[in-house]
Amino acid sequence: MRILLIILLATCLGSLTQAKAQYYDDPKEHQCLKCHSNTSYSFHNELMDREEKRMMNPYYVLDTVAMRTGVHQVFDCTDCHSYEYSTYPHQANLKLEPLATCLDCHGGDETFASYQFERIDEEVQKSVHFDAYGESFNCSKCHDQHTYRPIARTAENVKEIVDYSNKMCLTCHANMQRYEMVAGREKPELVQVHRWLPNQQLHFENVRCIECHTDVTDSLMVSHNIRPKTQAVRNCIECHSGNSKLKASLYKYENLQKRSEGVLGNIISNDSYVIGTHQVPFLQWLSVVILICVLGGVLVHVIFRILKK
Amino acid sequence: MATDKIYYYPLWLRIWHAINAIGIILLIITGISLQSGVESWFVVPFDKAIDIHNAAGVTVTLNYLLYFFGNMFTKNGKFYIVKPKAFLKRPIKQAYYYAWGMFHGMKAPYPLSEKRKFNPLQKYTYILTMYLAVPCVIITGFALLFPELIIEKVYNVSGIFMTAVFHSALGFFISIFLIIHLYIASIGKNPLDNFKSIVTGWHHVTGNNGSNGTK
Numbered sequence: 351m352r353i354l355l356i357i358l359l360a361t362c363l364g365s366l367t368q369a370k371a372q373y374y375d376d377p378k379e380h381q382c383l384k385c386h387s388n389t390s391y392s393f394h395n396e397l398m399d400r401e402e403k404r405m406m407n408p409y410y411v412l413d414t415v416a417m418r419t420g421v422h423q424v425f426d427c428t429d430c431h432s433y434e435y436s437t438y439p440h441q442a443n444l445k446l447e448p449l450a451t452c453l454d455c456h457g458g459d460e461t462f463a464s465y466q467f468e469r470i471d472e473e474v475q476k477s478v479h480f481d482a483y484g485e486s487f488n489c490s491k492c493h494d495q496h497t498y499r500p501i502a503r504t505a506e507n508v509k510e511i512v513d514y515s516n517k518m519c520l521t522c523h524a525n526m527q528r529y530e531m532v533a534g535r536e537k538p539e540l541v542q543v544h545r546w547l548p549n550q551q552l553h554f555e556n557v558r559c560i561e562c563h564t565d566v567t568d569s570l571m572v573s574h575n576i577r578p579k580t581q582a583v584r585n586c587i588e589c590h591s592g593n594s595k596l597k598a599s600l601y602k603y604e605n606l607q608k609r610s611e612g613v614l615g616n617i618i619s620n621d622s623y624v625i626g627t628h629q630v631p632f633l634q635w636l637s638v639v640i641l642i643c644v645l646g647g648v649l650v651h652v653i654f655r656i657l658k659k
Numbered sequence: 660m661a662t663d664k665i666y667y668y669p670l671w672l673r674i675w676h677a678i679n680a681i682g683i684i685l686l687i688i689t690g691i692s693l694q695s696g697v698e699s700w701f702v703v704p705f706d707k708a709i710d711i712h713n714a715a716g717v718t719v720t721l722n723y724l725l726y727f728f729g730n731m732f733t734k735n736g737k738f739y740i741v742k743p744k745a746f747l748k749r750p751i752k753q754a755y756y757y758a759w760g761m762f763h764g765m766k767a768p769y770p771l772s773e774k775r776k777f778n779p780l781q782k783y784t785y786i787l788t789m790y791l792a793v794p795c796v797i798i799t800g801f802a803l804l805f806p807e808l809i810i811e812k813v814y815n816v817s818g819i820f821m822t823a824v825f826h827s828a829l830g831f832f833i834s835i836f837l838i839i840h841l842y843i844a845s846i847g848k849n850p851l852d853n854f855k856s857i858v859t860g861w862h863h864v865t866g867n868n869g870s871n872g873t874k
Contacts (some may be wrong), residue, residue, distance in 0.1 A: 634823065635830075637831050640835060641835070644835055644838055644839065645838070648838065648842045651757075651842070654762050654763075
């Protein structure tokens with residue numbers, strides 16, 4: 351009896367430690383992923399009584415590797431999607447069922463208070479995406495719930511944040527079909543529309559799209575009010591001088607992130623820096639004038655000291 | 660011409676001064692390096708410059724406590740007390756001496772003695788630098804290390820950015836102070852004399868021609 355209890359306890363503990371990502375560990379055996387992780391799928395056609403192999407709609411193919419590291423890794427497909435999907439062919443009307451939005455789970459939840467989901471929602475509703483696509487432009491258009499990772503909070507360095515953030519934009523802005531579905535018109539070539547931008551590649555690699563295309567604030571980690579292109583930052587000085595746009599969110603959150611790792615040394619070794627303070631034109635001019643006056647004064651004084659010795 | 664030596668700088672003060680000097684010089688060099696931008700390799704690479712700047716900043720801050728409490732609890736503090744009498748007249752007289760008098764045979768108006776370690780102009784500059792500029796640069800520096808403490812917006816300008824501008828402006832003025840400090844220190848019995856004093860602790864006081872001490 352005692353041995354049985356120990357085995358039972360060990361099994362329970364074992365299953366607890368494996369709770370993370372347990373559903374996707376073996377996609378080939380997973381009821382949904384055995385089809386939705388491949389470009390083709392096989393099934394038994396009962397009407398014709400034969401085995402068939404067909405192409406999977408590429409938009410319904412899931413990246414099972416990314417799913418295992420995504421924020422929702424502990425959930426199984428049918429936690430969010432209807433259980434009716436367990437049968438194939440899937441019923442047509444299942445597509446019409448509403449799926450849970452981010453706020454349905456995260457809204458008003460103290461655990462996620464720091465993410466400020468409600469404020470993000472308000473910001474999105476002011477954005478150009480919402481204007482173009484209304485309620486249908488939900489969070490998942492940018493943040494794929496299957497694979498999303500909060501990189502801005504977990505990344506090792508700023509470049510990783512920039513890369514992940516920009517890839518979210520490029521999912522549509524570098525994809526004709528996706529772009530046309532939302533915008534209802536042809537996608538402009540990003541390289542062409544940003545032709546005016548000096549050092550284009552350098553900017554694309556090191557600056558998030560949202561840095562220029564949103565209304566940046568210190569208080570929200572990532573601004574979600576993506577503005578029309580006419581209101582995007584086009585003036586070099588806005589970033590590279592006085593009222594630096596780069597100053598705000600990324601500096602503060604990188605700093606806090608480094609600190610949350612707990613070691614005092616992280617305060618000193620964090621790589622954040624507020625760019626552009628020296629480029630306030632008036633202060634720059636003033637400092638040069640003061641420096642010249644001081645050095646000039648010292649030089650004159652030295653000359654007199656030598657002459658009057 | 661009577662020349663005498665006074666033990667002006669006790670050991671704790673010299674240790675403080677040495678650490679402060681190295682720290683401030685590192686902060687100025689790395690500060691300029693950071694201002695030059697990410698791509699610039701002014702003396703040290705950008706990421707190294709940030710690390711050095713942060714470490715030197717913390718060191719100078721801790722060292723400042725030594726200075727602050729040293730002056731509070733030893734008699735060295737009394738050299739910083741300002742007399743209200745002729746509040747402006749005294750430093751102006753000293754400035755006149757530096758700019759004109761010393762080239763025209765004028766005696767130093769405030770010769771240094773056991774009771775007077777700093778001339779009035781020197782005293783005022785030290786007070787402004789050590790009790791105003793340095794504390795402000797320390798506070799803004801720490802605010803930038805803990806940006807959640809900073810007010811989010813001042814009118815329409817980011818609080819973080821304002822703090823950073825204020826921090827670098829103060830840094831600039833401390834750099835200007837350093838230039839003048841080093842230069843005036845060369846006005847002594849001979850150009851190197853005052854520099855030796857801050858190492859050994861002993862300062863030459865010249866009776867009648869008015870050594871102006873370190874500044």
